[in-house]
Amino acid sequence: MSVDYANLDRSKPPVVMKSKDVKFPAYFEDKLHNGIKVFVIEDDKLPLISVKFVIKTGTYDDLAFGEDSSGLASLTSDLLVKGTDKMNAVEVAEIIDFHGASISGGCEYDATYLSLTSLKKYFTGLFDIVSDLLMNPAFLDEEVEREKQQIANSLLSCLDEGSFLAERGFKKNVYENSPYKLNIEGKISSVNIFQRKNIKEFFDKFYLPGNLIIAIVGDIKSSDAISLIKSKFDGWKKKSVYDRTIYKKDSLTKTKVFAIEKKGAVQSEVLLGHLGFDRKNPDYFPVVAMNTLLGGYFTSRINKNLREINGYTYGARSYFNFRKHSGDFCVETSVENSLTYNAIKEIISELDKIKNEYVTVEELESVKNYLTGSYPLQLETPNAIANKIINLELYGIEKDFYDTFISKINAVTLEDIRNVSEKYLHPGNLVISIAGKVEIIKETMEQIAQVDVLNNIEEL
Amino acid sequence: MDIKEFELPNGMKVIMSKRSELPIMSMNMTFYVGSKDEEENKTGIAHLLEHLMFEGSPNTGKGEFDEILNNNGGDSNAYTSWDMTGYYLVLPSTKLELGLWLDSDRLTGFGISEESFKVQQSVVLEEKLQTQDNVPYGSLEEESSGRLFKTSGYRWPVIGFKDNIENLKLSDAEDFFNRFYKPNNAVLSIVGDIDYSETEKLVTKYYGGIERGEKIPRKKFTDGYLIKENSSTIISDVQLPGKFMFYLIPKIGSREYYEMQILNKIFTAGESSKLYNEMVYNSQMANEAESMIYGMEHISIFFVNLIARKGVKVEELEMKFDDILERIKNGNISDEEIQKAKNKLETGYFAKFSSSVFLSEKLSEYKTLFGNYESLINEINMYESINRNNIINISNKYLNKNQRVNLSYLPKE
Numbered sequence: 001m002s003v004d005y006a007n008l009d010r011s012k013p014p015v016v017m018k019s020k021d022v023k024f025p026a027y028f029e030d031k032l033h034n035g036i037k038v039f040v041i042e043d044d045k046l047p048l049i050s051v052k053f054v055i056k057t058g059t060y061d062d063l064a065f066g067e068d069s070s071g072l073a074s075l076t077s078d079l080l081v082k083g084t085d086k087m088n089a090v091e092v093a094e095i096i097d098f099h100g101a102s103i104s105g106g107c108e109y110d111a112t113y114l115s116l117t118s119l120k121k122y123f124t125g126l127f128d129i130v131s132d133l134l135m136n137p138a139f140l141d142e143e144v145e146r147e148k149q150q151i152a153n154s155l156l157s158c159l160d161e162g163s164f165l166a167e168r169g170f171k172k173n174v175y176e177n178s179p180y181k182l183n184i185e186g187k188i189s190s191v192n193i194f195q196r197k198n199i200k201e202f203f204d205k206f207y208l209p210g211n212l213i214i215a216i217v218g219d220i221k222s223s224d225a226i227s228l229i230k231s232k233f234d235g236w237k238k239k240s241v242y243d244r245t246i247y248k249k250d251s252l253t254k255t256k257v258f259a260i261e262k263k264g265a266v267q268s269e270v271l272l273g274h275l276g277f278d279r280k281n282p283d284y285f286p287v288v289a290m291n292t293l294l295g296g297y298f299t300s301r302i303n304k305n306l307r308e309i310n311g312y313t314y315g316a317r318s319y320f321n322f323r324k325h326s327g328d329f330c331v332e333t334s335v336e337n338s339l340t341y342n343a344i345k346e347i348i349s350e351l352d353k354i355k356n357e358y359v360t361v362e363e364l365e366s367v368k369n370y371l372t373g374s375y376p377l378q379l380e381t382p383n384a385i386a387n388k389i390i391n392l393e394l395y396g397i398e399k400d401f402y403d404t405f406i407s408k409i410n411a412v413t414l415e416d417i418r419n420v421s422e423k424y425l426h427p428g429n430l431v432i433s434i435a436g437k438v439e440i441i442k443e444t445m446e447q448i449a450q451v452d453v454l455n456n457i458e459e460l
Numbered sequence: 461m462d463i464k465e466f467e468l469p470n471g472m473k474v475i476m477s478k479r480s481e482l483p484i485m486s487m488n489m490t491f492y493v494g495s496k497d498e499e500e501n502k503t504g505i506a507h508l509l510e511h512l513m514f515e516g517s518p519n520t521g522k523g524e525f526d527e528i529l530n531n532n533g534g535d536s537n538a539y540t541s542w543d544m545t546g547y548y549l550v551l552p553s554t555k556l557e558l559g560l561w562l563d564s565d566r567l568t569g570f571g572i573s574e575e576s577f578k579v580q581q582s583v584v585l586e587e588k589l590q591t592q593d594n595v596p597y598g599s600l601e602e603e604s605s606g607r608l609f610k611t612s613g614y615r616w617p618v619i620g621f622k623d624n625i626e627n628l629k630l631s632d633a634e635d636f637f638n639r640f641y642k643p644n645n646a647v648l649s650i651v652g653d654i655d656y657s658e659t660e661k662l663v664t665k666y667y668g669g670i671e672r673g674e675k676i677p678r679k680k681f682t683d684g685y686l687i688k689e690n691s692s693t694i695i696s697d698v699q700l701p702g703k704f705m706f707y708l709i710p711k712i713g714s715r716e717y718y719e720m721q722i723l724n725k726i727f728t729a730g731e732s733s734k735l736y737n738e739m740v741y742n743s744q745m746a747n748e749a750e751s752m753i754y755g756m757e758h759i760s761i762f763f764v765n766l767i768a769r770k771g772v773k774v775e776e777l778e779m780k781f782d783d784i785l786e787r788i789k790n791g792n793i794s795d796e797e798i799q800k801a802k803n804k805l806e807t808g809y810f811a812k813f814s815s816s817v818f819l820s821e822k823l824s825e826y827k828t829l830f831g832n833y834e835s836l837i838n839e840i841n842m843y844e845s846i847n848r849n850n851i852i853n854i855s856n857k858y859l860n861k862n863q864r865v866n867l868s869y870l871p872k873e
């Protein structure tokens with residue numbers, strides 16, 4: 001091959017073609033007579049199959065059992081893998097591990113998960129076991145006690161982590177009424193009092209066919225996957241689904257600063273922001289574009305300012321947590337103790353700027369190119385695709401969401417960005433939560449607002 | 461696996477793998493240089509240079525690399541290890557040439573300003589605070605490396621010592637760049653929706669004219685296995701006491717290294733594993749009990765991580781762990797347990813091929829360390845012939861008390 005290297009012009013980027021269109025992969029969906037929603041995604045690239053069971057319950061429902069029930073949803077989900085009447089926890093672990101598979105259970109605010117990944121050749125037998133774990137968990141007293149000890153110790157070690165401390169201070173003060181204020185794993189005092197009957201009560205109330213989504217992904221035919229699901233779940237009796245309590249909307253009227261002492265801190269962990277909104281909000285697309293520009297990707301304003309210009313931090317980012325019934329907006333960073341005030345001041349100035357001024361055409365173009373160009377990367381693995389489909393069902397999002405993602409991002413205008421930043425960002429009414437050295441935080445942050453010191457953070 | 465490779469006259473090795481399900485591509489450029497190649501008073505330069513490589517090159521100014529990439533729907537990142545430095549970028553596959561232009565320009569010359577250097581020096585110091593100094597048990601790498609190694613460049617942490625990082629100069633970065641960032645010291649892997657002959661043509665266009673560097677002299681590896689236990693207690697701001705054991709084991713890719721992989725799975729894979737079952741589940745002494753292997757070019761590390769439940773002493777964790785290990789050494793291990801470990805490794809093997817970013821990284825890594833990518837594909841066969849006796853032998857050969865670093869972290873007061 002002869003190449004004229006000497007005349008290669010490196011001074012300008014080569015002209016390249018627009019990216020090719022990508023279609024959201026086809027999938028199969030069905031609904032069983034008892035209300036179970038089923039999805040199958042066929043993908044034979046690797047000889048693996050996964051199943052995800054998603055139950056529409058989570059930490060949000062802790063409050064249905066009273067103010068002191070924080071952690072109940074999480075404890076219940078942790079115990080799913082700890083045996084059935086037919087098979088104890090050790091036997092379950094042994095058979096799953098022997099086949100090289102893995103299972104996990106856990107919960108978030110609006111959803112509870114149980115999942116299995118295995119080699120294709122062992123899938124059917126293991127699916128049977130995991131289905132039983134979901135429908136007939138034993139919740140033995142012995143396992144409940146064991147798990148409670150484990151959680152209490154994990155909560156203790158969380159106190160060593162600045163990000164945990166800052167998040168507690170933030171959530172607790174952003175959401176005053178709603179269960180989104182709770183720590184998913186609960187607090188030591190609440191977890192300590194749970195008994196088998198509380199767990200059973202939670203399970204009976206929320207683990208219902210009408211609340212269940214099953215997604216099977218991998219090297220399996222959809223017809224085989226459906227028969228497999230029907231053979232196990234058709235007999236699960238339908239029960240009416242409990243209506244969730246909707247809590248009063250919380251709102252802030254001024255900026256508040258909270259400081260939490262982290263022993264031996266050499267950095268401040270900063271989390272600041274305020275309430276956002278739920279996942280179904282019609283402004284979703286302009287908000288995603290606005291946030292990407294503000295703090296959602298590497299070349300965003302906030303990361304550029306704090307990391308690339310000032311060298312204050314390894315990284316800074318902003319994001320909206322879109323929940324089912326509400327949501328929040330936050331900016332997150334870690335900075336050396338003495339830089340805390342400077343970094344926060346820069347963040348607030350970025351929030352003020354985007355709220356009060358138009359962004360540039362170039363900035364918006366870059367964000368659109370980034371979001372649409374990197375979109376196919378999110379479709380690389382069958383598991384990632386499954387999570388996207390599950391979210392449609394979980395949050396009640398329009399079916400064409402993924403097919404229209406690119407065109408809706410491309411349709412966002414400068415005016416839209418202006419409107420949503422004006423509407424949804426409130427730099428004058430922030431919760432600023434900082435875990436670090438309280439003395440240093442107090443000294444400098446009093447310039448912004450009075451500093452409230454939070455103690456006993458493990459009980460928030 | 462659909463894979464093709466070629467080598468440019470300047471010594472740069474290129475691996476391509478075509479997958480056309482999605483219109484994307486991942487590039488990974490790995491240089492055969494890591495923290496072990498640093499001078500002892502300039503630790504941290506390999507990693508700091510990794511940060512600087514995004515800050516400008518002869519034809520891109522400060523910040524432009526990521527701006528151009530993001531503006532085209534792309535992303536990038538990089539990592540530094542003891543032995544290697546890897547850079548990846550992803551882009552829509554129609555923009556392959558843009559990726560090659562961006563990446564190759566970094567090899568045509570050093571284009572970093574003093575200002576960029578200062579900023580990234582602070583960023584790295586913050587990174588060290590965030591990922592190590594402000595994290596419970598976060599000083600483990602620093603505490604262990606100097607005890608495990610005495611003479612080689614493995615004896616300092618990859619990120620470097622704070623004092624050294626603070627005193628590094630722009631000229632140190634340029635020297636390091638000039639020594640190691642040469643096409644004959646690099647492997648480029650490209651995975652995605654690509655055409656082989658077109659890609660070969662473009663790679664040749666952008667990298668072919670870059671001059672080969674001189675043969676890089678490598679330091680002889682001078683560290684050996686430990687012969688005396690090195691124990692220490694560290695008083696720290698932690699709630700729960702921790703016990704951490706480090707054993708040196710054979711280098712990555714050796715037969716004994718794969719034997720250790722099986723033993724590691726027996727210790728740590730799933731809730732039926734020895735460590736979880738005996739230390740967390742049955743005795744409830746530990747809140748976390750797991751092990752892992754750090755595969756390295758000359759000698760590797762087997763690491764055991766035990767966090768106590770409140771009220772349990774580190775001495776009790778140590779006794780329990782030693783007891784589990786002793787039983788394995790005495791042959792108390794079944795063929796079924798060996799099979800279980802192999803099954804876990806079989807499932808895990810496929811994970812390497814699930815994402816194009818990860819696959820391109822692995823192809824570059826294997827080519828750099830072993831001189832061929834086939835060992836990545838054939839790795840799974842390495843385990844077949846390993847049996848119970850091998851596992852008993854290897855545990856007796858490398859996992860003895862006098863061969864370990866034994867660290868305890870205790871809460872203050």
